[in-house]
Amino acid sequence: MKVTLFIPCFVDLCFPRVGMSMVTILERLGHQVTFHEDVICCGQPAFNSGFWEETRVVARKVLQRLESSEAVVIASGSCGAMMKVFYPEIFDHAPEAPAARALAAKCFEFSEFLVNRLGVTDLGARFPAKVTFHDGCHGLRELGAKKPARALLSRVKDLTLVEMKDAETCCGFGGTFAAKFPMISTAMGEVKCLSAEETGADYIVSNDSSCLMHVQGLLDRQGKKVKTIHLAEILASA
Amino acid sequence: MSEILKLFKAQASKVAGDLRHRSLIQTALGKYETQRDRRKAAFQSWEEARQVAAETKWEAMRSLDEHLVSFVNKLEARGTRVHWASNGVQARDIILGVIRAKKARCVIKSKAMTAEEIHLNEAMEKEGYEVVESDLGEFIVQLRKEAPYHIVFPAMHLTRDEISDLFHRELGSAQTSDPEELTMIARRALRKKYIAADIGITGANFAIAETGMISITENEGNARLTAALPKTMITLLGIEKVLPRMADLALFLPMLATAGAGQPITCYNSLYGGPRRPGEPDGPEEYHVVLLDNRRTELLADAEQRDALHCIRCGACLNVCPIYRNVGGHTYGTTYSGPIGSVITPHLRGLQDWKHLSAASSLCGACTETCPVKINLHHHLLHNRRNAAAQNPNWIEKTAFRVFGTVMNSLALYRVVRAAARCLQPLHGLVKGGPFDPARAWTKTRELAPVAPKTFREQWKERA
Numbered sequence: 001m002k003v004t005l006f007i008p009c010f011v012d013l014c015f016p017r018v019g020m021s022m023v024t025i026l027e028r029l030g031h032q033v034t035f036h037e038d039v040i041c042c043g044q045p046a047f048n049s050g051f052w053e054e055t056r057v058v059a060r061k062v063l064q065r066l067e068s069s070e071a072v073v074i075a076s077g078s079c080g081a082m083m084k085v086f087y088p089e090i091f092d093h094a095p096e097a098p099a100a101r102a103l104a105a106k107c108f109e110f111s112e113f114l115v116n117r118l119g120v121t122d123l124g125a126r127f128p129a130k131v132t133f134h135d136g137c138h139g140l141r142e143l144g145a146k147k148p149a150r151a152l153l154s155r156v157k158d159l160t161l162v163e164m165k166d167a168e169t170c171c172g173f174g175g176t177f178a179a180k181f182p183m184i185s186t187a188m189g190e191v192k193c194l195s196a197e198e199t200g201a202d203y204i205v206s207n208d209s210s211c212l213m214h215v216q217g218l219l220d221r222q223g224k225k226v227k228t229i230h231l232a233e234i235l236a237s238a
Numbered sequence: 239m240s241e242i243l244k245l246f247k248a249q250a251s252k253v254a255g256d257l258r259h260r261s262l263i264q265t266a267l268g269k270y271e272t273q274r275d276r277r278k279a280a281f282q283s284w285e286e287a288r289q290v291a292a293e294t295k296w297e298a299m300r301s302l303d304e305h306l307v308s309f310v311n312k313l314e315a316r317g318t319r320v321h322w323a324s325n326g327v328q329a330r331d332i333i334l335g336v337i338r339a340k341k342a343r344c345v346i347k348s349k350a351m352t353a354e355e356i357h358l359n360e361a362m363e364k365e366g367y368e369v370v371e372s373d374l375g376e377f378i379v380q381l382r383k384e385a386p387y388h389i390v391f392p393a394m395h396l397t398r399d400e401i402s403d404l405f406h407r408e409l410g411s412a413q414t415s416d417p418e419e420l421t422m423i424a425r426r427a428l429r430k431k432y433i434a435a436d437i438g439i440t441g442a443n444f445a446i447a448e449t450g451m452i453s454i455t456e457n458e459g460n461a462r463l464t465a466a467l468p469k470t471m472i473t474l475l476g477i478e479k480v481l482p483r484m485a486d487l488a489l490f491l492p493m494l495a496t497a498g499a500g501q502p503i504t505c506y507n508s509l510y511g512g513p514r515r516p517g518e519p520d521g522p523e524e525y526h527v528v529l530l531d532n533r534r535t536e537l538l539a540d541a542e543q544r545d546a547l548h549c550i551r552c553g554a555c556l557n558v559c560p561i562y563r564n565v566g567g568h569t570y571g572t573t574y575s576g577p578i579g580s581v582i583t584p585h586l587r588g589l590q591d592w593k594h595l596s597a598a599s600s601l602c603g604a605c606t607e608t609c610p611v612k613i614n615l616h617h618h619l620l621h622n623r624r625n626a627a628a629q630n631p632n633w634i635e636k637t638a639f640r641v642f643g644t645v646m647n648s649l650a651l652y653r654v655v656r657a658a659a660r661c662l663q664p665l666h667g668l669v670k671g672g673p674f675d676p677a678r679a680w681t682k683t684r685e686l687a688p689v690a691p692k693t694f695r696e697q698w699k700e701r702a
């Protein structure tokens with residue numbers, strides 16, 4: 001299959017390994033990966049702040065460039081939700097509505113794509129560590145993808161998954177929220193870090209780098225030992 | 239920054255960093271969650287029950303006008319006096335009018351968030367009437383001269399010891415940390431008030447259009463006494479409380495109890511349809527029902543967000559909300575706190591003054607997932623943000639997002655920004671977290687992820 005990868009701006013800049021791991025995995029599975037260098041961002045920061053017109057400017061370009069793709073794999077549940085759930089809403093009754101719905105139908109968050117679309121769970125990965133999994137809210141609730149990531153992790157050799165308390169509770173990132181209300185965001189993150197630490201895990205795994213960026217930022221500041229890692233990096237390891 | 243927003247931020251910072259508050263609320267709500275899940279499992283299908291409940295509320299709201307007329311006609315036929323109030327001032331005047339006409343001195347009240355909404359207690363006290371809250375939690379916060387912390391558990395933020403101290407100070411009782419003894423202290427104080435009260439004021443959980451009846455559900459029996467002992471009873475309710483049929487209660491009562499408190503059903507469930515009839519041994523001699531609009535019809539006219547009127551005030555969305563859990567109920571500064579409060583307060587009290595509540599959310603969607611009547615809560619926060627920005631945009635923000643759009647649509651500009659970020663990154667260390675750090679909102683408590691030596695785009699290009 002021809003798979004178009006959508007790499008969100010922050011993954012491009014700060015977490016390139018996540019994107020490269022996805023390329024490795026998809027190619028290992030025999031798919032042809034394409035990437036449009038000029039598709040940079042889904043527009044979510046503007047959308048979340050209420051600036052829908054400014055969002056449409058960015059979204060229109062995404063729609064147009066991804067129009068001919070067979071399947072689009074998105075390296076973040078949050079951007080996935082933007083394209084799958086909110087593009088159809090911001091273009092509701094607009095001329096772009098059919099294109100937005102067409103894109104939504106072929107968009108997948110990475111773990112969802114592997115498990116639900118391709119039917120793969122065993123990627124032959126090995127990762128000798130104890131990990132705990134944090135569900136990114138957008139992937140979990142907007143896309144309804146709770147099971148795929150855990151199905152994938154259960155097949156990784158030498159990996160132990162320990163669920164943390166309130167694994168489905170938000171880590172407090174929330175995009176612009178983290179900067180607009182840092183005190184609330186930080187408190188939520190502290191609760192999350194504590195739940196993760198209590199499991200005794202070496203790693204906090206998630207399928208959303210945006211949550212991990214927040215959690216890692218807090219852990220680093222507090223000098224904590226636990227590390228964060230994206231699911232794709234684990235799956236690409238052998 | 240408006241005064242309301244400043245206050246919110248200050249209060250949020252204070253409470254969010256208060257570890258004692260954090261653990262108190264987490265423990266209380268942790269217990270609630272266990273109970274709730276157990277009760278949910280007793281439903282054949284909780285999801286289907288939610289769907290039916292949502293559809294029933296759609297039906298109720300779609301022909302609210304007809305349902306209300308039916309409700310009122312039936313009530314009036316039994317001798318109830320029904321009053322329509324467009325806003326809080328009118329509702330207060332109606333109620334004060336009844337109290338004056340009855341030459342009453344003492345009013346006993348059971349739990350009613352609508353009364354909080356229109357600041358009824360203050361209005362009655364200002365006129366010199368003695369007002370006593372009979373719900374235990376409400377009684378406690380009234381003694382503390384505080385607003386309820388939560389729409390279902392008004393005193394959830396207090397420990398037993400704090401309550402004991404309060405009773406000791408205000409009622410002269412002996413110190414105790416036994417919850418039953420604390421309840422008995424309140425009960426003894428309240429019994430006298432029931433007997434002295436001339437007027438009983440209640441809220442309503444549901445208004446049954448088919449039969450013209452008010453449904454009240456409670457755990458302490460205090461609403462029953464409030465309704466039964468005083469000679470005059472007044473029920474204040476929002477017009478959205480309507481359910482079409484009596485049979486709907488078969489779903490809504492257990493659902494409210496499950497979602498709200500993790501109970502199979504609340505202890506006391508009563509229906510009120512009118513004053514005491516000839517030959518009946520108890521009940522009020524006079525019964526008044528006050529129907530409150532207070533901008534609910536405006537919300538009804540909003541096709542996008544009218545499902546917010548489906549709310550049965552179960553409090554479940556507050557309980558699961560990580561924002562609520564961290565900032566606490568009082569920080570909102572509103573009658574209705576938590577996700578539902580953030581959604582409806584801008585409609586009830588003005589978008590520009592209350593839009594920050596919609597912004598103060600990570601949009602995690604836990605509220606929408608839990609809401610028994612399936613209100614699209616977290617998406618409505620996005621709608622409020624959009625409406626607020628369209629009506630009165632912050633020009634700095636708007637310009638920033640214009641620039642953002644231009645950069646994200648141009649690979650050349652994006653590369654410039656990337657190069658700039660790389661250049662500035664080493665310098666950032668000099669100001670990081672300090673007052674001159676432009677990223678201070680983030681870096682005060684968190685490290686910033688560095689730009690990678692080679693971005694994904696650069697690595698991708700190298701492969702080609």
Ligand code: SF4
Pocket residue numbers: 497548549550551552553554555556578608609610611612613615
């Ligand atoms: S919005 Fe839903 S969950 Fe929240 S109080 Fe109302 S009915 Fe309950």
